[in-house]
Amino acid sequence: xxxxxxxxxxxxxxxxxxxxxxxxxxxxxxxxxxxxxxxxxxxxxxxxxxxxxxxxxxxxxxxxxxxxxxxxxxxxxxxxxxxxxxxxxxxxxxxxxxxxxxxxxxxxxxxxxxxxxxxxxxxxxxxxxxxxxxxxxxxxxxxxxxxxxxxxxxxxxxxxxxxxxxxxxxxxxxxxxxxxxxxxxxxxxxxxxxxxxxxxxxxxxxxxxxxxxxxxxxxxxxxxxxxxxxxxxxxxxxxxxxxxxxxxxxxxxxxxxxxxxxxxxxxxxxxxxxxxxxxxxxxxxxxxxxxxxxxxxxxxxxxxxxxxxxxxxxxxxxxxxxxxxxxxxxxxxxxxxxxxxxxxxxxxxxxxxxxxxxxxxxxxxxx
Amino acid sequence: xxxxxxxxxxxxxxxxxxxxxxxxxxxxxxxxxxxxxxxxxxxxxxxxxxxxxxxxxxxxxxxxxxxxxxxxxxxxxxxxxxxxxxxxxxxxxxxxxxxxxxxxxxxxxxxxxxxxxxxxxxxxxxxxxxxxxxxxxxxxxxxxxxxxxxxx
Numbered sequence: 001x002x003x004x005x006x007x008x009x010x011x012x013x014x015x016x017x018x019x020x021x022x023x024x025x026x027x028x029x030x031x032x033x034x035x036x037x038x039x040x041x042x043x044x045x046x047x048x049x050x051x052x053x054x055x056x057x058x059x060x061x062x063x064x065x066x067x068x069x070x071x072x073x074x075x076x077x078x079x080x081x082x083x084x085x086x087x088x089x090x091x092x093x094x095x096x097x098x099x100x101x102x103x104x105x106x107x108x109x110x111x112x113x114x115x116x117x118x119x120x121x122x123x124x125x126x127x128x129x130x131x132x133x134x135x136x137x138x139x140x141x142x143x144x145x146x147x148x149x150x151x152x153x154x155x156x157x158x159x160x161x162x163x164x165x166x167x168x169x170x171x172x173x174x175x176x177x178x179x180x181x182x183x184x185x186x187x188x189x190x191x192x193x194x195x196x197x198x199x200x201x202x203x204x205x206x207x208x209x210x211x212x213x214x215x216x217x218x219x220x221x222x223x224x225x226x227x228x229x230x231x232x233x234x235x236x237x238x239x240x241x242x243x244x245x246x247x248x249x250x251x252x253x254x255x256x257x258x259x260x261x262x263x264x265x266x267x268x269x270x271x272x273x274x275x276x277x278x279x280x281x282x283x284x285x286x287x288x289x290x291x292x293x294x295x296x297x298x299x300x301x302x303x304x305x306x307x308x309x310x311x312x313x314x315x316x317x318x319x320x321x322x323x324x325x326x327x328x329x330x331x332x333x334x335x336x337x338x339x340x341x342x343x344x345x346x347x348x349x350x351x352x353x354x355x356x357x358x359x360x361x362x363x364x365x366x367x
Numbered sequence: 368x369x370x371x372x373x374x375x376x377x378x379x380x381x382x383x384x385x386x387x388x389x390x391x392x393x394x395x396x397x398x399x400x401x402x403x404x405x406x407x408x409x410x411x412x413x414x415x416x417x418x419x420x421x422x423x424x425x426x427x428x429x430x431x432x433x434x435x436x437x438x439x440x441x442x443x444x445x446x447x448x449x450x451x452x453x454x455x456x457x458x459x460x461x462x463x464x465x466x467x468x469x470x471x472x473x474x475x476x477x478x479x480x481x482x483x484x485x486x487x488x489x490x491x492x493x494x495x496x497x498x499x500x501x502x503x504x505x506x507x508x509x510x511x512x513x514x515x516x517x518x519x
Contacts, residue, residue, distance in 0.1 A: 042496035216470025235369035327425040
């Protein structure tokens with residue numbers, strides 16, 4: 001006699017270590033296999049776009065930190081860029097280099113967290129995480145030295161940055177740049193042929209290039225699928241056109257490729273920082289900016305390559321002191337578009353790894 | 368470097384196909400909700416345009432209309448184009464582009480949630496960041512909530 005079976009609904013989250021924030025996956029299971037999944041989010045929705053319409057331009061900068069709190073400095077950037085475009089504000093060269101150095105440091109810190117936590121998700125409990133956090137701590141010390149903050153730095157300003165680097169920063173950064181490649185080698189030694197990592201990531205969660213493009217994914221998710229698209233190369237902003245670096249891509253679009261892309265990007269970020277330190281001129285860290293910012297009526301769209309992908313800010317001004325409309329193109333939000341397709345047909349245990357490999361930040365998804 | 372397509376040239380090319388339905392508007396092209404799926408499909412599939420990537424969608428609440436902004440990107444040619452669609456405030460319905468670009472799926476749901484603009488033909492149109500049963504659409508300018516008093 002055949003046993004009667006029926007699909008089983010399992011909620012993962014909203015508060016679960018593997019959901020990287022307050023996120024819920026409503027999965028329908030047939031045994032261990034996922035037959036349907038519905039991402040449910042919004043638990044962290046703070047209405048940032050609405051709040052932006054009720055604050056002056058300057059007061060909105062700290063709000064952008066809170067979009068993606070794992071890479072706050074990168075999140076300041078598109079907003080200040082859009083305002084600078086609208087108001088015609090010039091940025092001194094030194095400030096551009098400071099922005100690049102700080103946001104590349106932030107990128108490494110963000111990738112370390114992303115890789116460390118995906119290791120956790122697949123059962124290399126806390127060993128890898130601890131090593132990654134050892135180095136992330138060094139970066140956070142560097143960022144704290146400049147900004148006085150450890151998570152939300154409120155660093156960028158229209159026409160520059162909030163403060164110049166203190167004298168002890170460059171020697172400390174040089175020390176970090178010297179030791180970090182060795183640490184990355186150490187990770188590779190531990191992880192590159194790690195049995196758990198290979199069997200849980202290789203061939204799992206394959207994202208086809210055509211799907212990745214059609215679903216507007218970006219960042220390591222898009223590049224992991226073999227598409228060489230990085231805004232720092234494709235549409236260079238700031239001084240990225242003066243810096244040499246490669247854009248790593250994957251071949252198969254599986255979780256392993258996304259992990260490899262992030263590992264390799266950290267090495268490229270170190271290269272960028274090294275060159276930026278060498279090229280950085282003396283001078284002002286802040287250009288001339290009116291005390292009250294009232295951009296002329298009009299609109300602007302600015303975007304940068306954040307650790308999660310193409311982060312954009314669409315800004316509409318009506319000539320007053322408050323933005324008329326401020327919309328953020330959040331890469332983590334759009335990368336979630338492919339989640340359903342990636343998960344259907346997979347085992348439940350793999351779902352956690354696939355989800356982790358997309359690397360979302362709920363602050364940015366929910367806004 | 369990403370280039371913006373010349374608006375006058377693109378408008379002329381589209382005019383041959385869609386007549387007066389497509390017109391230059393600011394730094395982009397404006398079209399009507401009825402023509403939108405055909406214009407967008409044409410831009411996606413025609414060689415030379417190849418807009419394979421829907422970069423960004425945003426809605427803006429102006430005094431007399433809603434404006435939808437679609438920023439299209441071609442990864443192949445590295446060029447962009449902005450499409451604008453105006454829609455009536457009393458009849459805020461626009462065809463969905465989720466069938467052309469899967470990337471429109473979540474963005475349309477977000478606009479539906481926060482602006483109350485419906486997307487015809489969307490596979491799963493429901494609120495995304497707010498909960499079912501929430502009253503109103505917060506990004507509309509006339510939205511009133513307790514914390515801020517009478518609408519500001």
